[in-house]
Amino acid sequence: MQINIGLIGFGTIGAGVVKILQKSAGLIEKKTGVRLCLKRIADLDITTSRGVVVEPEILTTKVEEIIGADDIDVVIELIGGYEPARTIVLSAMRAGKSIVTANKALLSRYWEEMFQTATECQVAFYAEASVGGGIPIISSITQGLVANEIQEIYGIINGTCNYILTKMSDEGLEFSEALKQAQANGYAEANPAFDIEGVDTAHKLSILSSISFGGHVQLESISTQGITRITKLDIDYAKELGFVIKLLGIAKRLSANEIEASVHPAMIPENHLLSSVNDVFNAIYMVGDFIGPMMFYGKGAGQLPTASAIVGDLVMLAHQGKGLRSTKEAAIKVRKADTISSKYYLRVTAEDSTGVLASIAGILGKHGISIASCIQKERGQFVPIIILTHEAEEGNLRAAIAEIDKLPEIKDETVCISLVAG
Numbered sequence: 001m002q003i004n005i006g007l008i009g010f011g012t013i014g015a016g017v018v019k020i021l022q023k024s025a026g027l028i029e030k031k032t033g034v035r036l037c038l039k040r041i042a043d044l045d046i047t048t049s050r051g052v053v054v055e056p057e058i059l060t061t062k063v064e065e066i067i068g069a070d071d072i073d074v075v076i077e078l079i080g081g082y083e084p085a086r087t088i089v090l091s092a093m094r095a096g097k098s099i100v101t102a103n104k105a106l107l108s109r110y111w112e113e114m115f116q117t118a119t120e121c122q123v124a125f126y127a128e129a130s131v132g133g134g135i136p137i138i139s140s141i142t143q144g145l146v147a148n149e150i151q152e153i154y155g156i157i158n159g160t161c162n163y164i165l166t167k168m169s170d171e172g173l174e175f176s177e178a179l180k181q182a183q184a185n186g187y188a189e190a191n192p193a194f195d196i197e198g199v200d201t202a203h204k205l206s207i208l209s210s211i212s213f214g215g216h217v218q219l220e221s222i223s224t225q226g227i228t229r230i231t232k233l234d235i236d237y238a239k240e241l242g243f244v245i246k247l248l249g250i251a252k253r254l255s256a257n258e259i260e261a262s263v264h265p266a267m268i269p270e271n272h273l274l275s276s277v278n279d280v281f282n283a284i285y286m287v288g289d290f291i292g293p294m295m296f297y298g299k300g301a302g303q304l305p306t307a308s309a310i311v312g313d314l315v316m317l318a319h320q321g322k323g324l325r326s327t328k329e330a331a332i333k334v335r336k337a338d339t340i341s342s343k344y345y346l347r348v349t350a351e352d353s354t355g356v357l358a359s360i361a362g363i364l365g366k367h368g369i370s371i372a373s374c375i376q377k378e379r380g381q382f383v384p385i386i387i388l389t390h391e392a393e394e395g396n397l398r399a400a401i402a403e404i405d406k407l408p409e410i411k412d413e414t415v416c417i418s419l420v421a422g
């Protein structure tokens with residue numbers, strides 16, 4: 001069987017899809033019986049070299065030449081972001097084209113609209129590459145693991161952040177230098193603020209949770225914090241305390257239709273499976289009621305891993321796959337982050353003078369937060385004070401930090417990182 005493809009968006013990942021088709025279309029046909037035929041590529045810029053040779057006549061600057069083409073069955077959308085991707089994908093579905101996309105922003109924000117339109121237009125919608133790069137996590141959850149009630153998800157699902165944190169930890173790189181390298185490697189979003197501020201992880205967690213828990217988990221309900229305030233100092237203290245800092249997307253089932261879901265930097269015990277996931281690698285650690293714990297590991301960003309997931313979707317589509325479907329009409333309720341409990345690491349930057357520690361401890365005590373240990377090594381005008389707390393509710397902790405940061409002896413905003421149990 002032959003599938004005729006129109007590719008919209010000829011950037012890093014689009015060029016990766018072309019490279020894979022050029023190298024492996026024959027092998028894929030031999031293994032699956034599916035002939036993948038790239039008919040047209042649309043991009044605003046069709047002159048810059050993408051490191052791959054394509055016949056000039058298949059290039060166009062007009063998406064209509066793909067959306068309106070009778071000889072195209074499926075549109076691969078690789079523009080990224082909300083618009084114009086949303087309008088183009090909706091028009092393509094209305095023109096009877098199935099969709100394969102890597103666009104987590106689009107899917108997480110316009111979940112209902114995408115699936116409603118796909119159902120109305122009787123087309124398939126695939127998005128394996130939207131989460132975990134080359135890791136086939138979406139098809140695993142929606143097919144191989146479907147017998148399970150998913151209870152917990154802990155994901156390192158942003159390659160850029162994981163790359164930055166690894167480089168800061170292993171090579172002592174500054175944050176900005178590590179980010180530059182991640183961009184040069186093609187890992188980062190067009191707007192890297194989406195990566196480092198945790199938004200990309202929230203997009204992906206919204207998708208993972210929605211397919212895992214059986215209802216749409218809205219993006220806005222996920223409490224989100226990125227890695228921009230993490231310094232080398234925090235990474236070094238974490239190491240000394242036996243932890244590794246990672247940006248995690250966490251979701252847990254609390255009841256049939258209530259979950260907790262959040263994105264934040266977390267300190268993971270160094271013997272935890274997730275702590276050895278480094279560089280651009282992603283990992284999704286999940287617990288299902290029948291399967292128990294399991295972990296998926298692989299490259300979560302980059303040209304060829306992501307393109308590999310897209311090509312996989314094309315073959316599933318050819319095999320009459322129905323694609324992703326919206327599970328239930330009702331949204332899943334996400335519990336407010338304020339009431340979630342954890343142990344915390346705090347780095348308070350304070351004037352090195354008598355009584356400051358007593359004031360900080362007093363405020364924590366007033367908010368019902370118990371101190372497990374405290375480290376102050378340096379002497380100077382301002383010093384970092386590291387405090388580990390016992391289990392505390394996030395709301396109480398935030399209120400205490402706001403009060404601490406108002407003390408005249410405090411120099412910078414306090415850094416707060418939750419500890420993941422081993």
Ligand code: HSE
Binds near residue numbers: 158189300301
């Ligand atoms: N910017 C994303 C990341 C790309 O770094 O993980 C893959 O979704």
